[in-house]
Amino acid sequence: MPLVNGGKIADDSFVKLAVDTPLPESGNVLVPAERFIAEADALLKRAGKVGVIWPNNRDIDELVPHLGKIAAVALVFPTFRDGRAYSQARLLRERYNYRGELRATGQILRDQFVFMLRAGFDSFEVKKQADAEAFMQTAKRYSVFYQPTGDGRITALHRRMQLRHSEGVGT
Amino acid sequence: MYAYDEIDRTLVNERVSEFRDQVKRRLSGELTEDEFKILRLQNGVYLQLHAYMFRVAIPYGTLATNQLRALAHVARKYDRGYGHFTTRQNIQFNWIKLAELPDALEDLSKVGIHAMQTSGNNMRNVTSDQWAGVAPGEIEDPRIWSELIRQHTTLHPEFSFLPRKFKIAITASEHDRAAIKIHDIGLKLIKNEKGETGFEVLVGGGLGRTPFIGKTIKHFVHGRDILSYIEAILRVYNQYGRRDNIYKARIKILVHELGIEKFSREVEEEWQHIRNSSLQIDDEVIEDIRSRFSYPNYEKLPHMPDELRQAAADADFEAWRKNSVAPHKVQGYSIVTISLKPIGQPPGDATADQMDALADLADKYSFGEIRVGHEQNLALPHVAKRDLPALWKALDKLGLATPNVNLITDIIACPGLDYCSLANARSIPIAQELTRRFANHELANLIGRLHINISGCINACGHHHVGHIGILGVEKNGEEVYQITIGGRADEGAALGNLIGPGVKFDEVADVIEDVVEAYLALRERPEELFIDTVKRLGVEPFKERVYATR
Numbered sequence: 001m002p003l004v005n006g007g008k009i010a011d012d013s014f015v016k017l018a019v020d021t022p023l024p025e026s027g028n029v030l031v032p033a034e035r036f037i038a039e040a041d042a043l044l045k046r047a048g049k050v051g052v053i054w055p056n057n058r059d060i061d062e063l064v065p066h067l068g069k070i071a072a073v074a075l076v077f078p079t080f081r082d083g084r085a086y087s088q089a090r091l092l093r094e095r096y097n098y099r100g101e102l103r104a105t106g107q108i109l110r111d112q113f114v115f116m117l118r119a120g121f122d123s124f125e126v127k128k129q130a131d132a133e134a135f136m137q138t139a140k141r142y143s144v145f146y147q148p149t150g151d152g153r154i155t156a157l158h159r160r161m162q163l164r165h166s167e168g169v170g171t
Numbered sequence: 172m173y174a175y176d177e178i179d180r181t182l183v184n185e186r187v188s189e190f191r192d193q194v195k196r197r198l199s200g201e202l203t204e205d206e207f208k209i210l211r212l213q214n215g216v217y218l219q220l221h222a223y224m225f226r227v228a229i230p231y232g233t234l235a236t237n238q239l240r241a242l243a244h245v246a247r248k249y250d251r252g253y254g255h256f257t258t259r260q261n262i263q264f265n266w267i268k269l270a271e272l273p274d275a276l277e278d279l280s281k282v283g284i285h286a287m288q289t290s291g292n293n294m295r296n297v298t299s300d301q302w303a304g305v306a307p308g309e310i311e312d313p314r315i316w317s318e319l320i321r322q323h324t325t326l327h328p329e330f331s332f333l334p335r336k337f338k339i340a341i342t343a344s345e346h347d348r349a350a351i352k353i354h355d356i357g358l359k360l361i362k363n364e365k366g367e368t369g370f371e372v373l374v375g376g377g378l379g380r381t382p383f384i385g386k387t388i389k390h391f392v393h394g395r396d397i398l399s400y401i402e403a404i405l406r407v408y409n410q411y412g413r414r415d416n417i418y419k420a421r422i423k424i425l426v427h428e429l430g431i432e433k434f435s436r437e438v439e440e441e442w443q444h445i446r447n448s449s450l451q452i453d454d455e456v457i458e459d460i461r462s463r464f465s466y467p468n469y470e471k472l473p474h475m476p477d478e479l480r481q482a483a484a485d486a487d488f489e490a491w492r493k494n495s496v497a498p499h500k501v502q503g504y505s506i507v508t509i510s511l512k513p514i515g516q517p518p519g520d521a522t523a524d525q526m527d528a529l530a531d532l533a534d535k536y537s538f539g540e541i542r543v544g545h546e547q548n549l550a551l552p553h554v555a556k557r558d559l560p561a562l563w564k565a566l567d568k569l570g571l572a573t574p575n576v577n578l579i580t581d582i583i584a585c586p587g588l589d590y591c592s593l594a595n596a597r598s599i600p601i602a603q604e605l606t607r608r609f610a611n612h613e614l615a616n617l618i619g620r621l622h623i624n625i626s627g628c629i630n631a632c633g634h635h636h637v638g639h640i641g642i643l644g645v646e647k648n649g650e651e652v653y654q655i656t657i658g659g660r661a662d663e664g665a666a667l668g669n670l671i672g673p674g675v676k677f678d679e680v681a682d683v684i685e686d687v688v689e690a691y692l693a694l695r696e697r698p699e700e701l702f703i704d705t706v707k708r709l710g711v712e713p714f715k716e717r718v719y720a721t722r
Contacts, residue, residue, distance in 0.1 A: 081209050081292065083332025087409045090329055095444060111193065111210055118328035121544075130201065141189055144182035146322040148449040149329070155449075156178045156322060157456050164459060 002132035003148065004121040005101070007139070009132050014051055014072060024048075030074055033058055036066070044069050056084035060091050067098045075121075077106035085086045086119045093120030094150035116150045172540055173318050174236050174463050175283040182325070183280045186287055191273040198270065199328055213293060213331070215261075215286030216272060220592050225250075225267040225553045226289040227279060231299035231317040231341070232260035232543040236530040241282040243526035255525070256511060256519040258583060258634055259338065260543045261289055267592055279416065285324055291498045292333045292420075294324035294405075298340045300348045301544035304466070305552045307500045310360050311368060313343040314347050315461050316397065323398050330405045332381045334412035335420035337405070338377075341370075345663065350545055352376045352385045352665035353637060355422045356404060361391065368394040374404060374434070375426030376665075378631035381422040384665050386431045388438065394457070396442075399450035404441035405433070467538035467553050472503025475556070482560035490612060491563055494574035496554075505556055507537075509549040509566065510573040510581060514610045517599045517613065518584045519547030528569050537560050546622075548576060548585055553624045578615040579623060579688065580606040583634055587627030588651075594627035596644025596651035597677070601625055604681045609688075618688055621702045624659070637661035639703045640687060642680060651677045656686065657714060658706040672719045683718060690717040 003012045014030040017023070023042070028049040030103060036043060036052040043050050051072025054063055063073070075085035085104070093097040103123040104116050110131035116124065117139060126132040145153050154162075175183075190210075195608050197207040208218075215226040227242065242262055246254045249271050250264040257263055264492045266525040267275065276286060289296055304312040320339060324330070330337070342349040343360035351357030357373035369391045376385025392400045399479075404422075411429075413419045426434045448555070481624075482488045497506040512518050521529075529549065533541045536558045537551035544550060554562060566572040582605060585591065587598030602625055609615050624638025628645070635641035652674040659668030675683050694713055695705045704716070 080206075080333050082414060083330070084410055084414075086329040086332065087406055109206060111189075113327040115326075115331055121346055128201075142182070142185050142326070144178050144185065145328075146182075146325050147329075157452075157459075158181070159178060159460050160176070161455060164455075 001125050001127060002129055003123065003125055004132050006134045007136055009135075010084055016045070024167045028071070030072060033063070036070075037062070039095070040066060040069075051103075053105070054088065056082065056088060058090045059094075064096050067092070067096055067100075070100060071103035072103055072123075073098065074125075075102040077104060077108060077112075080107045080109055086115065089116070089119040089121055090149060110134050113138045114142050114161075116145075118151050118153065120143065120150055172465050173230075173231060173460075174379065175463065176463065177412050179322075180283065183283065183285045183287075186214075186285060186326070187273065187276045187280050190276060194269060198434075209291065209332075212291035213288060213290035214272075214276070216267075216269075216469075217290055218592065219265065219590050220588075221590070222266045222591065223269055223272070225264045225272060225275065226257070226284065227262050227284060227286045228289045228296040229260050229262060229284075229543050230296055230321045231303065231314045231554040232301045232545075233303075233314060234541040234543065235282070236533050236539045236541065238282045238284050239526050239530040239533070241279055241284060243523040243530070244278060245275050246526065248278075252524075253520050253522045255517070255586065256521065256543055256547050256549070258545045258547060258585075258632065259296060260301070260545060261296055262543075263586075287560045288331075290336075292335050293331045293337065294327060294333075295323045295336055295338045296339070298349055298354075298545065300342050300344055300466055301542040301550050302348060302497070302552065303343065303468065303542075303720065304464075305499050305501075305506055306344050306348075307498050308344060309500070310343045310362060312464070313341045313349075313358075313360050315464065316358070316360065316370075316394070317341050318460055318464075318496070319398070319457070322402065323401070328669050330409055332445060332610070333405070333409055334414045335417065335422075337408070337422065339401070347661075347663040347665075348544065350634075350637070350665070352663075353378055353382075353601075353634070353661055354385060355386045356401065358397070359411050363391055370394070370397055371402060375423040375431070377421050377423045378634060378636050379421065380418055380629040380631075381421075381424065381427075382631070382636045382667050383427060384667065385423075386426065388431065388435045395452050395454075396446050398452060399446045399448065400438075400442055402445060402450060403438045406441050407437045410605065411437075423663075443558070461465075469501045469504060469553070470555070472555055472557065474502055476503070477628075478557040478560055483675075485560075487567075488560060490616075491567075491572050491574040492559060493577045494571075494578070494616075496559060499537040499553070501553075503556055505554050505559060507551045507554045507559070507562065508544070508576045509551065509571050510576050511548050511571075512575055512581050512606065512675075513570055514580065514606045515603050516606075518602050521549070524689045525569050525571060528565075529571065532562060532565055546581065548581070574612060575615060577620045579609045579618050579621045580615055582606065582623045582625060583638065584625040585627050585632035587625075587633075593630055594644070595629075595646035596653065597629045598625045598627040598633055598644060600682050601642060601644070601653070601677070605609075605684060608681050608685060617698075618692070619698070619701055621688075622660075623684070634661060635659075636667045637665060638668060638683060639706070642684075645674065647674065652682045653677065655680075655683060655687070657711060660703055671711050675722075683722075686718040687714060690714050693717070
């Protein structure tokens with residue numbers, strides 16, 4: 001499953017651990033939420049970055065106290081029709097100012113890229129190679145956005161205001 | 172009319188090209204049917220019994236004549252020459268080919284029409300009063316706000332994969348023609364004591380297998396806060412709405428399970444975080460949207476022109492005028508409802524030729540504007556009274572002057588088993604038979620206002636729960652059986668109907684309805700007492716006794 005990070009296909013620097021996989025001495029690890037909560041101190045003491053895989057039915061509030069110490073949050077789309085993680089992503093970015101890697105995992109198709117970018121994701125475990133390869137092209141598919149989100153893209157309402165004001169200058 | 176600007180047009184075009192890519196990937200096998208299903212639903216494409224069905228959005232039920240002609244063109248070129256207007260101010264085409272869909276969408280996009288979010292688990296087409304902007308006594312034109320919300324809900328990055336579909340309706344009149352109480356969010360435009368515009372917000376209404384009337388969640392949300400308040404509701408729903416069972420996934424179930432008090436506390440808490448964000452709308456934004464709505468230059472016309480006085484001698488014209496013509500906020504003008512319920516025909520259908528002809532009439536007599544109402548009828552919103560006789564003649568020639576608006580033959584019905592893969596029973600043939608039974612205009616008029624709503628399955632697309640008489644088709648031991656309720660209504664006094672007795676077979680439905688009506692005529696206190704009021708006064712029992720006495 002290819003990873004898209006920073007807009008292109010990239011190697012995954014994180015190793016995913018299950019609940020009971022022995023902890024490697026070094027290297028970056030992505031651990032399930034329950035393990036992270038149980039072993040946070042031990043995980044954070046070792047060399048290597050720590051990321052957490054947060055399920056979409058667990059309240060994000062529980063993760064908030066740890067956000068300053070972790071390097072990645074992987075949110076989960078069990079199927080692409082389950083959109084709970086979009087809300088989690090926006091809360092992490094917009095309310096809790098999380099600035100680390102925000103990864104989309106699960107059933108990720110190219111058809112979600114724009115929504116995900118707007119919600120604050122910056123890395124994607126894409127299901128199909130062709131979709132991963134089409135990332136940049138797909139990400140640019142839309143140039144008009146009606147809603148303000150934390151991604152800072154200018155909204156249609158805002159653009160209209162700018163147009164009005166610039167038109168107003170000469171009259 | 173709202174005129175799309177370059178920004179709106181660009182988005183629609185970008186959506187069409189995305190969908191073209193999705194269809195291409197489906198046809199090449201790159202997308203599985205399971206994957207494609209969600210994507211096509213986001214664009215209004217269902218797979219029905221015989222073919223793909225294509226549902227096109229008519230936001231808040233307002234159409235320009237070039238848009239109606241484009242719909243006629245799609246009906247003619249890609250379908251079988253007709254379209255079906257729905258209970259949510261959309262139009263459906265029943266025989267479309269998948270490979271041609273992107274072209275149909277592209278043709279529609281040229282006149283600012285799209286099919287985004289007309290199905291799927293997202294925020295659906297925003298609906299409103301079909302008389303918006305012309306109804307006397309309206310607080311202000313609700314379409315300004317409808318358009319604001321339409322934009323905000325279109326391709327929303329957080330709420331495009333909700334637990335289930337999500338419908339918003341807006342009214343600005345005391346008499347609710349938009350059925351806001353049976354919507355996920357119902358908005359009633361009101362003014363506060365300072366004269367500022369805002370909304371009473373209702374939540375959790377809906378029909379389907381577990382019907383609920385919406386509850387007021389907040390008595391006044393200021394206009395500037397309406398987007399953040401809607402966003403707060405959606406955010407709570409997106410996170411906590413049930414996803415384990417599609418029949419329990421609508422927001423009405425969440426509201427019911429949490430209770431309105433707890434649900435509203437959750438929303439309030441979320442709202443406090445976001446109400447002072449960039450979601451706050453300033454007056455300038457509203458003015459900008461308002462400025463792209465055009466209104467007719469009405470003439471100063473007499474209340475009672477000579478043409479109307481002369482035509483009053485024609486009994487057929489008078490019957491139509493009294494039935495289908497409603498007061499307009501501007502003197503000398505009328506709102507004309509066009510019945511799409513001719514006797515013996517499927518409710519809500521219009522042929523391509525009728526659509527084209529109607530567009531011509533709207534250009535001539537209604538400042539180029541047409542409306543679609545949730546009762547599956549159309550309206551011309553700005554007809555000068557002096558033009559009524561000429562318009563009537565023209566409509567009559569097109570088969571569009573049936574004087575049965577709000578009468579017993581003005582039936583709402585879903586497509587049912589004739590088209591729909593979810594249906595358990597036929598709806599359209601029941602409607603057709605009922606219109607034949609009550610074809611006599613004198614009789615229908617004598618009965619007075621009476622809404623019959625028919626659904627061919629528990630999903631309730633025909634709004635049977637809120638019909639004055641509701642007919643629900645179910646399947647029992649391989650047979651179509653119909654349950655009949657009375658006393659429902661969808662307006663400001665919204666209520667769910669009550670069963671009057673055991674289900675009846677297909678062939679017996681019309682007889683039973685005739686008996687219900689006969690019972691009403693015998694039971695009403697005076698001719699002015701409407702069916703719905705008699706049921707309210709007496710309850711179900713006396714009807715049940717009379718209808719089932721001999722069965």
